Amino acid sequence: MKELIRCCGLQLIRWMGSRIRDCDTGEVLGTAIILNLGGRIHLIGYAGPPIVPVFLPQTQVTYWRCSLGFRRWQEVDFPRVKNHLES
């Protein structure tokens, strides 16, 4: 039952939610209902890949507005570092 409600909720959000785009590539990552409650922004029903919120750069100095966007981390590709096992 819980799973059914969750599934219906996600379908509804997919239909009426805002599209979440990767601010670098423009790719649609998922949909969510975005709410501002209690001084916090809540993302409801987002089921896409993990996203990082970022304030977006602006081409002009604007004092009255700024935009918050989302991006994904690039793929995990860190080099090996010398560690105690190699010493």
Next chain:
Amino acid sequence: MSGNVGTILLSHQAPTSLIRMVEYWRALDAEQDFLIAYGGNDPSALLIDCCEVINIDDPELKTRDHPRERQSYIGVFRAAVDWIQRNELTHIHFAEFDEIPLVKNLNSSLVATLESEGCDVLGHRLRRIDQTNHPHCLSHLADQKFMEYWKMMSLREDKTVILSMLGCGSFWTKEAFLAIASLQPPLRIYLELLLPTAAHHLGFRVRNIPTDDAFMAPEVLKDESEIERYRNLGAWRVHPVKNMWTKVV
């Protein structure tokens, strides 16, 4: 294949299912040692003789809601150390019972991928999740000890990186596996975070397995009857197939 690969099969199923599972894996690739890490409650499972079996009586493994209870594989890793050293293994394939290999000599392919990537750990659905909305990361961040632990043990310049990967289907060099087995974190950390993040901060290179992520997705349950279709789609293995070993023959 360069190296000596051992496969750890984590299962809680009945002895007949365990035997069926090992026979299937062995038919696809006989050139490997097997260890069953048994997390079930049937003592007769420890008596099967198709391969070595160790009992994992660890409350951190035996969880019901795995992410919320922060299931951990540290106890399994620790229990496998003696088997790894006795068999002089160079690589370890860590598989759960519902991961089904589809191709012959899977380990050769994984060793080749590990070498071509120049890495120590290969995992599925490997992602960086710090600063993101990832629910496992957010729930751990509420515990101050979580970030303190990485800051204390990390050999990296950036000690804030948190990685996540699936618990099943990971492939390890012996050094990376043993390093994880020796850890004693001061808090319980969900295995999907602990395994890749700890390996990363210990200096090992962790990479995503370039194929198969869709075939391993845990939220899409697969059936034994679909295996041939997945094989034709190029999958090396599929997960999760819950009914593969329990069917009545």
